Amino acid sequence: MDFAGSLPSWPSGLSAAARTVWAKHDFDSEGWLPLWRHMADSAAVAERLWDEWVPDRVRQLVAAAVPGGAGDARRMAVWLAAVHDIGKATPSFACQVEGLADAMRRAGLEMRLQKQMPDRRLAPHGLAGQMLLQEWLVERHDWGKQATLQLSVIVGGHHGIAPTHADIAELARHRSLLRTRGSEEAWRGVQHELLDTAAAVCGVRDRIADWRTMALPQSTQVLLTGLVIVADWIASNPELFPYFPGERGSDPERIETAWRGLDLPRPWVAVEPEAGPDGIFATRFDLPAGASPRPVQEAAVTMAREMAAPGLMVIEAPMGEGKTEAALAVAEIFASRSGAGGCFVALPTMATGNAMFPRLLDWLNHLPDARVETGAHSVFLAHSKAALNERFTELMGAGRRALAGIASDGGGDHWAHRGDAHAASAELVAHHWLRGRKKGMLSSFTVGTIDQLLFAGLKSRHLALRHLALAGKVVVIDEAHAYDTYMNAYLDRVLEWLGAYGVPVVVLSATLPAARRRELVRVYAAGDSSSASAESDAVFDSVREAQGYPLITTVAPGAAPRIAVPGASGRATSVRLERLDDDVERLADRLELELDGGGCALVVRNTVRRVLETAAVLRKRFGDAQVTVAHARFLDLDRSDNDARLLAEFGPPGKAADRGGMRPDKRIVVASQVVEQSLDVDFDLLVSDLAPVDLLLQRMGRLHRHQRGLGQCERPPRLRAARCLITGVDWDAPVPQPVRGSRAVYRTYPLLCSLAVLEPYLSHTSATGSTVRLPDDISPLVQHAYGDQVVAPPKWAEAMAEARTAHETHQAEQRYKADAFLLNRQARPGRALVGWVEAGVGDVEDSRGGKAQVRDSRESVEVLVAQRRADGTLATVPWLSPDRDGHARGGLALPTDAAPGARLARIVAACGLRLPPEFSDPRTLDAAIAELEADCFPAWQTKEAHWLAGELILVLDENRRRRLAGYELHYSRSDGLEVHRVR
Structure with a gap:
């Protein structure tokens, strides 16, 4: 019989002994909940989660791994939720409340006093439940002991950490913690009675035999674990499921009342747009009348539609070319074809995340599925200071209920409810149950720092929840070039697991080295056993060797990578490079000359100390009002205001005025790296400390970024040709020497490589001239700087070799450090998750200390x-x-x-x-x-x-x-x- 519809009521014919076993107790009210009722509640919640909240993609993954397809997947998920707390039917757990334990003793379930069981810590109820379920499958259903682990470990890991082999072996030596000596048969009878009942009610009794030979992938075990955790957390909330013994099972009224009170938003159900790229971008992003998507945007949509199935897409295109909009358009197509129920956008910093959040909301409000009649969607801003973001807090405040119900991860927040007049008209809600460091990522649409994605590769408590959250989404990774070897170790492992889940991923970068592009594609494909990468890495050589810019690379499940080179958009800037001595007074002289007729200059320093020293000198020369400072060492509110002011004064023509700003006649902005990424600002002149070439090109992307009149005629005459003055270097040394602060931030070798590839443009005798053409020169410069052999002047050879050795040693140390808590690769199907996060970091904190776990800082x-x-x-x-x-x-x-x-x-x-x-x-x-x-x-x-x-x-x-x-x-x-x- 197909298992559909509401669960039948649990039978009232449970033995008296089984009805005395307790699961929940409130010391203040003395209220309690029988275990069988909590089992029934959990199963009913899991049923609702499966039918109404779990994205199609997650259901497909589980269905593909079990013998009976979709029907068995649903049965298995609900049944595992039902039995997850069976370990509470043991003396080691039941002894904790003497009054309830005494009632169990009177029913024949003997046990010692709690103080007489000092070793009960060896039997946490999750591990105890794993052991009981294993035994039940072996004794009642003729399973092999090893085969039972792939299901029983889900019960064992429902508190966030799967037991280890050592944990299992130790409990096996203390069997009296599972059944009191002299009362073994009474305990066994109750334990098996509850498990038999759950199997009957959940419709799995006749299916278990067919599951004996299955080999569940570890990814499937993780998803089922995450679902059981969510079901348990909801069913354990006394505001939703009151504590009282009662005799009826999880009747429809009890679950309906709880589910209506919880009011979880359903997942996104994307509908693939019928329109072509022109129509998609016009309706989703408010293109001006007559405007068309850029070639890279059009090519991204076309390639997404041509892929055999959603997979990985890497979009490399110049700064300001609309990569984010391209990624969101692709995400809509990927979601409609994969069954993804949401989207996660990962960015380098909190500031870039805050900037992206309103852009995501604007996109969502343009999606057909975001209309009010289809129900609200849950949104989340995933970083440690999200609650201070005014746009996010507005969403959190909409429809706040007075009932102080569902505690978030250890807190007592109220939840959001869409039942009042304000919330009923809202399309997007920050649902209060979906908050906190463990549950926030379960929201359908999330913007967060890259750390939130990297945490999925970190051995930590409740890791299954983070995997469940990602497995049902499309993932967009912005600024993929911005991460070092340490962070890339985590990113690669996460991409491999995302490949195993079949999660569609879009990676964005303006300056991605070819070797890194190949590695991203390879590790993602490695997660899919059907991929060509399973045969040979050589199939990915074409990815590294691909020429052209912009460039789009795709890999679909089971297919070889594909490459496309979209046409240029026609947007181009020629930037003349010049050396400038590292002397602040000389810099002031030069700016005085260049800005004599007005203009806006950006000076980028690699350290805050250099920012402040430079600003102090320039203020003496130009006055306080003419010099603005921007770096990361401001109060959060001040930094947010700084970004808003920069966008208002130096943002795109038209949009800056919309923000209440007006471009100054003359201004110097002295900034650190905060202006490099995700800030759409435009200057007439750039002065920059030497940086790795990809980052230097990012800075050049803030130079003449927008057209200001025909032929840039609205800029001062002297500044209508874009120029970048490179400083922060001792140019007179035998080998140009970057300043100490720059070496500390970036290390010497990447800086020398940058100098080497820029040398032809900086040499007065060069036949190539001094002009870098953007975007044409972006990819060649990046690939040469990060290639195996960087061509440098012969007299640099010794310094380059020494710096390279030090750099490679540093990278090896980063890889070694990252390995300490790095999640293992997925094992063969059927291998249980036992010890999955062994020797991990415990709870992941979205704090500075927590981020240090996935950043080498x-x-x-x-x-x-x-x-x-x-x-x-x-x-x-x-x-x-x-x-x-x-x-x-x-x-x-x-x-x-x-x-x-x-x-x-x-x-x-x-x-x-x-x-x-x-x-x-x-x-x-x-x-x-x-x-x-x-x-x-x-x-x-x-x-x-x-x-x-x-x-x-x-x-x-x-x-x-x-x-x-x-x-x-x-x-x-x-x-x-x-x-x-x-x-």
Whole structure:
């Protein structure tokens, strides 16, 4: 019989002993829940999740792995949810509540007192349940013991970590924790009775025999584990499923009331657009009348439709060419063909994630499936400061219920409900149950930092949830060139698992080395056993050897890679390169000359120290109003305002005016790398410290980015030809020597490679001239700089060889460090997940420390900044801009003997600041933390001040200064944080 429709009620004929076994207990109310009822609740929730929430793609993956296809997949998922807590029917668990344990003893289930079982820690109920399910499958259904592991490990891992072989062996030596000696048969009878009942009710009793010989891929085991965890979390919530013994099973009214209260948004059901590329881009992205998609956008849509099945697409195209829009258009096609129920966009930083979030929302509001009548979609901003993003918090606030129900990952947040007048008209919701570091990624549409994707390759607790979240989405990876060897180790492993799940992936980059392109395609294809990569890596040689730019590479399941070279869009810029000595006064002289007739110049430095030193000199020459500073060492609110101001003043023509800005007649912006990526700004002149060539080209992408009049006639006459002055180098040394700060950030070898490929453009005697043509020269320069043999002047040979050896040693060290917690590759089908995350990192935290697990960076301190006024009172810093509603945020008094109100606390929380590298030294770090903790306000560490509890508060004096761990700190709205060692 096909298993469809609601689960039948659990039989009331359970034995008296089975009905006494408990699963949940509330010490305050003394309410409790029988195990059989929690089993019934969990099964009913899993049924609803499978039918109404799990994306088609996930259902397809499980169905393809089990003998009976879709019917067996559904049965198996619901049954595993039903039996996941069978380990609670053991003395090691039941002894914890003496009153309930005593009732079980009276029913014949003898057990010792809790204090008499000091070894009960060896039998956590997940592992105990795994052992009981194994035994039941062997004794009742004639399974081989090894074969049982691929299902029983899902029960064993439902609390986030699959048991190890050592765990299993240790519990096997302590059988009395599963059944009390002298009462074994009574315990066995109840355990098997509950398992028999679950098998009958879930419709698997007659199917188990056919499952004996199946070999579940590990990817399928992971997805089932993730689904069981979600079902358990929902069924364990007493607001949804009240605690009371009762005699009826999970009747329709109980589950219907709970499911209606939860109100989980359904997954996206994408419908492939019938229109061609012109129609897609016109309707999804509001192209101006008469405008057409660019060739790379059109080619991406065409190739997506021509692929045999959705797979991996790598889009390489110049900066400002519309790669993001191309990726979203492809995502719609991939989702419609694969059954993906959402999309995740991964970006390098929180700032780029914040910038992308409204663009994703705008796209969603243009999708046919995002209309109100089809129901709301869940959206999530995935980084540690998402709750401070005003656009995201607006979505979170829509339809907030008064019921303080579903606790997020350890919190007590209210959930969103679309039942009131405001929420009923909303198409997109930030559902409150789908929040927190473990559940947020389960939302259908997510924008986040690349860390959120890399965490899927990190051995950590509840990793199955992250895999479940990704397996049902299309994944877009932006700025793929921006990651080092350490991060790429995690990215490669994640791509391999995504390939195993058949997750469609779109990778974007303007400056991707050919070797890296090949590796991305190879590792993704390696996850699919049907792929050509299973036979030979040689099939991917064409990917590395491909010529042309823009370039699109695809690989579909079971197929060899395909390459396309779209036509050029016609957008081109010729950038003349010049050397400039590393002397700030000389820089000021040159800018004075170049900006004599007005104009906007961008000066990019590789360290914040150089940014501030440069700005100080330029302000003396040009005045404070003419020099703007941008770097990462600003308060979060200030940095957000800085980005908005840059876009308003230097953004695309027309759009800048829409933001209330006007392009200055003359301005110098001195910035760090924050202007390199995902910031659509346009300058007349560029001065840049030497950087690896791909990043230097990214910076050039901010030069003459937009057309300003015919032939750039709206720019000052002297600046109508684009020029980039390269500095930060001792040009007079026998081998040009990058400055110390640049070497510390990028290492010497990539900088020398950059110099080597740029030498023909910088040499006054070069026959090739001094002009870099964008986009034509982007790919050749990148490929030469990252090729096996970089051609450099002969006199550089010794320095290049020495730098290369040091660089390769560093890369090897990064790979070795990454291996410590790197998830294993998927094993052969049938191999159980036992020990899957053994020796992992525990819980992953979306914090600076958590990110350090997937980035090769030293831990630093993040503080929240407030100011002590002259009268001794505390306040928010005075210069903060008003919020979106016009309410003031700066200069507000803060209580120190009580918890600040919610709004005040949020303002302080939005004034986060990461202390610079000087504080990463362990001794300095410890000293700084100790000094900051000594200044804490106890009232701010309470539950009422949850925005501030556990945070370090940096209190500046009335002059915005503070001494900390031997350093003098000074903060200004114009320059951000300055740090000097106290002498």
